[in-house]
Amino acid sequence: MNVTVKNKKLSQWIKEVADLCKPDDIYVCNGSKEEYDQMVKTLIDSNIAIPLKKRPNSYLFRSDPSDVARVEDRTYISTQSQDEAGPTNNWIDPTELKELMKGFYKGCMTGRTMYVIPFSMGPIGSPIAKIGVEISDSPYVVINMHIMTRVSDRVLELLGTDGDFIPCLHSVGAPLEKGQEDSIWPCAPIENKYISHFPEENLIWSYGSGYGGNALLGKKCLALRIASAMARRESWMAEHMLILRLTNPEGKQYHIAAAFPSACGKTNLAMMQPSLPGWKCECVGDDIAWMKIGPDGRLYAINPENGFFGVAPGTSYDTNPMAMDSLKDNVLFTNCALTDDGDVWWEGMDGDEPAHAIDWKGNDWTPESSHDAAHPNARFTALASKCPVICEDWEKPEGVPIDIFVFGGRRGTVVPLVYESLNWEHGVFLGATAASETTAANIGAVGNLRRDPFAMKPFCGYNMGDYFQHWLNMGEKLGDKRPRIFYVNWFRRSEDGKFLWPGFSENSRVLKWMCDRVDGKAGAEETPIGLIPKDGELDTSGLDISSEDMKELLHVDTKAWKAEIPDIENHFSVFGDRLPEKLRNQLKEFEKRLG
Numbered sequence: 102m103n104v105t106v107k108n109k110k111l112s113q114w115i116k117e118v119a120d121l122c123k124p125d126d127i128y129v130c131n132g133s134k135e136e137y138d139q140m141v142k143t144l145i146d147s148n149i150a151i152p153l154k155k156r157p158n159s160y161l162f163r164s165d166p167s168d169v170a171r172v173e174d175r176t177y178i179s180t181q182s183q184d185e186a187g188p189t190n191n192w193i194d195p196t197e198l199k200e201l202m203k204g205f206y207k208g209c210m211t212g213r214t215m216y217v218i219p220f221s222m223g224p225i226g227s228p229i230a231k232i233g234v235e236i237s238d239s240p241y242v243v244i245n246m247h248i249m250t251r252v253s254d255r256v257l258e259l260l261g262t263d264g265d266f267i268p269c270l271h272s273v274g275a276p277l278e279k280g281q282e283d284s285i286w287p288c289a290p291i292e293n294k295y296i297s298h299f300p301e302e303n304l305i306w307s308y309g310s311g312y313g314g315n316a317l318l319g320k321k322c323l324a325l326r327i328a329s330a331m332a333r334r335e336s337w338m339a340e341h342m343l344i345l346r347l348t349n350p351e352g353k354q355y356h357i358a359a360a361f362p363s364a365c366g367k368t369n370l371a372m373m374q375p376s377l378p379g380w381k382c383e384c385v386g387d388d389i390a391w392m393k394i395g396p397d398g399r400l401y402a403i404n405p406e407n408g409f410f411g412v413a414p415g416t417s418y419d420t421n422p423m424a425m426d427s428l429k430d431n432v433l434f435t436n437c438a439l440t441d442d443g444d445v446w447w448e449g450m451d452g453d454e455p456a457h458a459i460d461w462k463g464n465d466w467t468p469e470s471s472h473d474a475a476h477p478n479a480r481f482t483a484l485a486s487k488c489p490v491i492c493e494d495w496e497k498p499e500g501v502p503i504d505i506f507v508f509g510g511r512r513g514t515v516v517p518l519v520y521e522s523l524n525w526e527h528g529v530f531l532g533a534t535a536a537s538e539t540t541a542a543n544i545g546a547v548g549n550l551r552r553d554p555f556a557m558k559p560f561c562g563y564n565m566g567d568y569f570q571h572w573l574n575m576g577e578k579l580g581d582k583r584p585r586i587f588y589v590n591w592f593r594r595s596e597d598g599k600f601l602w603p604g605f606s607e608n609s610r611v612l613k614w615m616c617d618r619v620d621g622k623a624g625a626e627e628t629p630i631g632l633i634p635k636d637g638e639l640d641t642s643g644l645d646i647s648s649e650d651m652k653e654l655l656h657v658d659t660k661a662w663k664a665e666i667p668d669i670e671n672h673f674s675v676f677g678d679r680l681p682e683k684l685r686n687q688l689k690e691f692e693k694r695l696g
């Protein structure tokens with residue numbers, strides 16, 4: 102081991118894990134640039150990282166074709182009673198799960214180095230920040246954590262001898278025999294993967310995957326699943342939400358937090374550049390919000406992350422120029438295609454398709470190929486500080502005051518472009534019943550409609566019925582300082598399958614309507630589902646869209662909504678008596694309004 106660890110709990114844990122996993126070596130990370138560069142060099146020398154000629158200090162990685170996304174089916178919330186994990190989470194008894202996983206962990210780091218990664222979610226030392234330590238046998242994980250979290254020896258200093266942290270154990274689950282050649286992307290077969298959370302003891306055990314949220318444990322595992330359980334105990338909120346600051350032409354600021362399911366537009370909206378003249382948008386965070394009630398009674402949000410782990414396909418100067426500008430140097434790319442001149446490429450990037458490329462699996466690709474060059478869940482890992490529109494207050498420990506919550510999802514039909522909730526309880530009902538078509542961010546079928554309440558189905562670390570109640574409770578605590586709640590759908594399609602709404606920078610028009618609603622300046626029409634922009638109230642000046650399409654986008658099809666009721670009833674029924682009475686009543690009221 103390269104340093105002496107002074108923290109008692111940490112040195113004890115390192116010893117326990119080393120005794121179990123039997124690594125060849127132990128290295129404690131300090132988060133320095135030298136450390137990053139050294140790890141990258143090792144990865145290049147073993148042909149795992151591919152340097153990109155066109156982007157300084159940027160590298161391409163190719164994962165195993167079986168290990169390309171989160172694995173919700175293999176993700177567990179392990180609490181003493183199954184009821185605590187609730188009906189939306191996979192559950193195994195903690196003692197049983199630990200025994201089972203210890204079997205896998207035994208000797209699993211043989212032939213590898215065990216990295217100890219001290220990190221902070223939130224600015225180091227800030228009162229809202231949480232300290233984690235990830236132990237991982239993946240150097241790819243180490244460099245990604247360097248970008249996505251604050252990895253530093255200062256974290257160890259802060260821990261002192263007795264400070265507490267959240268232990269996050271990770272192994273790719275691929276021990277190396279003596280003389281055995283390593284693969285480019287070691288991992289375990291799907292049935293041996295376990296992404297386990299023990300929220301009652303603030304503990305994470307992950308085994309068998311090296312990809313994204315399965316392996317970068319500060320993100321979904323700590324900052325959402327463990328943090329959501331902490332947040333309920335301590336009366337704050339940990340949400341799968343982007344945070345943005347919008348400034349109107351008069352200079353008034355609005356802060357918006359929006360929850361859309363994975364690969365449904367958070368990164369894009371967080372960095373959106375308004376098409377409306379005079380409006381300005383700045384990014385505070387693109388995936389996770391931690392929110393606490395401040396001294397003035399308002400709700401304040403921080404982004405606990407340090408970088409973006411963003412969906413590459415579809416990202417272009419046309420759709421998300423600020424993301425593109427964040428990707429010029431010091432970026433890690435995973436499962437993108439490689440062009441002949443040494444750059445990355447993905448479907449939807451600006452300009453012509455390359456005549457030839459190497460696809461994400463490492464094979465030749467041409468536009469005639471029958472498959473995509475980049476995997477649909479190909480990702481970039483980039484520092485938040487590289488984003489040209491990162492908000493100057495993004496690291497402010499007290500956070501930014503939230504005015505507006507937005508829920509949404511990917512719905513080809515039924516759900517209109519935008520509507521406002523009738524009140525907080527109705528807003529919670531909208532969050533609790535949110536539905537979206539599944540995406541490539543999880544291993545499994547794509548395009549299936551499912552209920553994904555608050556975009557938290559895969560990320561809530563306790564019983565989702567109690568989580569609904571927590572939202573209602575927070576509303577009561579906030580009183581008249583509650584943010585307003587809206588629902589959006591950028592993904593409504595016409596009969597011929599095209600998106601009806603241009604999206605991206607044009608989404609500013611929808612956000613403007615929300616801000617005007619907050620200021621009491623914009624009219625709305627009450628419908629059974631909520632408040633829809635009154636005719637002409639959504640600013641479409643300069644937008645090339647037919648009035649028929651606009652009508653369709655804001656149309657409330659009562660018959661189609663009635664057809665949703667059985668599915669909502671079904672969705673609610675699984676929570677039994679953990680479903681708050683207020684939501685049961687909301688459903689009744691909704692049915693009544695539909696007539």
Ligand code: GTP
Pocket residue numbers: 361362363364365366367368369370387388410411412414415416420542591592600603604605608
């Ligand atoms: P995670 O990182 O998985 O949580 O995803 P995310 O919610 O940040 O989604 P992201 O912004 O990366 O968008 C996912 C995909 O949706 C990309 O391919 C985008 O191009 C596409 N997308 C985002 N916003 C819009 C929009 O307004 N309209 C349309 N048509 N597509 C969009």
Ligand code: SPV
Pocket residue numbers: 170171312313314315320321362363364388410542543
């Ligand atoms: C998501 O799936 O919501 C992501 C990507 O943000 S991952 O980090 O893999 O969870």
Ligand code: MN
Pocket residue numbers: 341362363364388
């Ligand atoms: Mn996400």
